[in-house]
Amino acid sequence: MMKEKVLLFNGLDIYPRLAYQLEQDCNICKMYKSKMTYIISESNQKHYAIAIPFVDDENLLFQVRSDKLDRQPGDICFPGGAVEDGETPEEAVRRELSEELLLSKEQIELQEETSLLVSDSAIIHCFPCRIFNYTGSFSREEVAEVFLAPISFFETSPAKVYTVDWEPVFPSDFPFDKIHGGRNYGWRPRKSRIRFYEYGGRVIWGMTARIIENYVRSTRKK
Numbered sequence: 001m002m003k004e005k006v007l008l009f010n011g012l013d014i015y016p017r018l019a020y021q022l023e024q025d026c027n028i029c030k031m032y033k034s035k036m037t038y039i040i041s042e043s044n045q046k047h048y049a050i051a052i053p054f055v056d057d058e059n060l061l062f063q064v065r066s067d068k069l070d071r072q073p074g075d076i077c078f079p080g081g082a083v084e085d086g087e088t089p090e091e092a093v094r095r096e097l098s099e100e101l102l103l104s105k106e107q108i109e110l111q112e113e114t115s116l117l118v119s120d121s122a123i124i125h126c127f128p129c130r131i132f133n134y135t136g137s138f139s140r141e142e143v144a145e146v147f148l149a150p151i152s153f154f155e156t157s158p159a160k161v162y163t164v165d166w167e168p169v170f171p172s173d174f175p176f177d178k179i180h181g182g183r184n185y186g187w188r189p190r191k192s193r194i195r196f197y198e199y200g201g202r203v204i205w206g207m208t209a210r211i212i213e214n215y216v217r218s219t220r221k222k
Contacts, residue, residue: 051128052126053128063138102139
């Protein structure tokens, strides 16, 4: 499961050319990662840490978010959550695995962080891991159910990708008079590519689908 760390950029409106190159060419990614010392981010960007959990060499573990949750109830995702004050991403992902799947530390074999997914609102640290002696436990406060899917399915079944166009909505006091061209300024159009997998009647989409796609693609390059 180990693979070389890559940087995966989602904020195409902020880093359009660099994002495309980093995502399409792993060699360019290697070149850039040695020169970047930090990510220029907004103050409202939160750090999250997620696991890409295997229960054996073939099967990934997914969880369905509880309907009790305020954010994204019912969505399929990997275990993970926000990095709390004073935590490292590695500490955060271990805590989330314990809280959400009720695992002991002895059941978790965490691998090196392999990728970052950067969006306008979040920086997501991704950690492949192996879970030992898993018996199907989970916290019903956060998780509705769990299920397994073979990594071979994602290796042989490409995600369906839909391109969404986003239009800027400006506040009423936006200072167009300070911009050359004013209201006619040539804003770069923003597009998002949203991915979907369907497995066993379940829909895995959005950032989780993108993380899977990147994991599969970078593993194949090894």
